Amino acid sequence: MRISLLKRPLLVFAAEVCLVSVPVAAWAHHGGANYDMEKQLTMKGTVTEWLWANPHCFMKYDTTDDKGNVAHWAVEVSNPTDMTKRGWSLHTFKPGDEVTVTVRPAKNGAPVGQLLKVVLANGQTLMGWPNGPGGAASTPDAGAKP
Amino acid sequence: MVRAARLQLRMLVQSRENRAARNEDSRMTRLPRWLIEAVAMVGLLLGVQAQTTRAQQTQTKKSGPAPRRDMSGIWEVENTIEGISPAGVHSHAPFTAWGANVANNVYKPGDGPRKVPIGNVNDPLDSCDPAGFPRDLLFEFRPFQVVQTANQVLMMYQYQRVWRVIWTDGRELPKDPDPRWYGYSIGKWEDDQTFVVQTSGLDERTWLDNAGDPHSSEMRVEEKYHRVDHDTLEITVKIDDPKTYTAAWLARDKLRLKLLPANTDLMEMICAPSEAEEYKKVIANPATGPTPSK
16 A cells, blocks of 8 residues: 555656656757747647658658548657657657647648657657657757758 | 665655654644655655765766876767757857858858848758868767877767868878868877867868857867866867957867767767758748748
8 A cells, every 4th residue: 555655656756857857959959949839739640651860850640630631740859869869769650650649830830840749559658859748948949950 | 766765755654654653743644645745755856866966976986097198989078968059159259350241141040149030041051061170069069989099089970970080190280271171180199188189271161050150261270188087078179260250269168078888889960961851841841931821
């Protein structure tokens, strides 16, 4: 009984430690200015492509609304070097994977954004852009610096 | 460390329950459990932080003395964000008229005090041009490996996977050389722990940093590497470019580097033009353009 009493806060604690200790090496110099730092969208989609590349990795996925309209999204995370440290890889996604993604969308309304969090079909959660949902905004900055 | 933290928390909760059982502190038993847990968590976090600090201090103390005239190994900036320097150098000497004109009217950086909207950025890195020297030390200064031979010191950088040759055979810098992206470098040991590199002949198409600070081909750069102890190196970078700046200035001032394990496998960080173009097409340009019609 005592153990179960301890488990819950320790899990929370572990999660906090993970979030706090995430390296912020990558987020600080690419493409924050075009994204709406006050807005986050969560949606279900199907992966169509996962690109493991510099300057930033990005995932393409499709969403379908109630009327059957399909939207093609593309969302970015950091470069392979930094994402490897966070446990991501070339094989993290494959076309056809069902995912639930949380993104920080572009200010102009285009279906692009920063990938903050993704939940896989098996329930596994991957944190994307450092700081994640609710985290501090990245430094506004210019485009690709591979 | 987590085990220790768990043990601390367990002991804390056990202690509370024991006291409650003995009715030694009736006020304690009336406190809500969430409050007790919250206080415990704060204590734990502070404790873990203290343990981490102690561990780091212990680690530092373990470092042996600096070897003599040797800086071979794989090095990484201790403060990785400082190494990446997304907003450029902290400060620089005032521009000359020539330098100010280039900085204000020619270069359009994506960060720093003269930042422009993304669509107007003309940073050469965006099209995979070389970062060049010394931008490779002032932006995205990621891990690099130093190899010493009988007549050279080689510096091999993870970012853009490039290397520099620093001649240690006593030669002079070339007179009026054709500019190169990474220039011409000679080095010598100032003392047993301090290696000093002089570089000239630098291509002025490169930027100094992510803030679009310019330089001319007349620039001379001095790097001073001081091996503090076995695991620590400090780098100081001095820019001397009278065509662009009114005085010499330090772009890095004793920036600390730590020695990585010898078996560290550095990943590639290569700018592939096709990948950069795809990124621009799929991510950067749509995010930059006008609001798409519905």
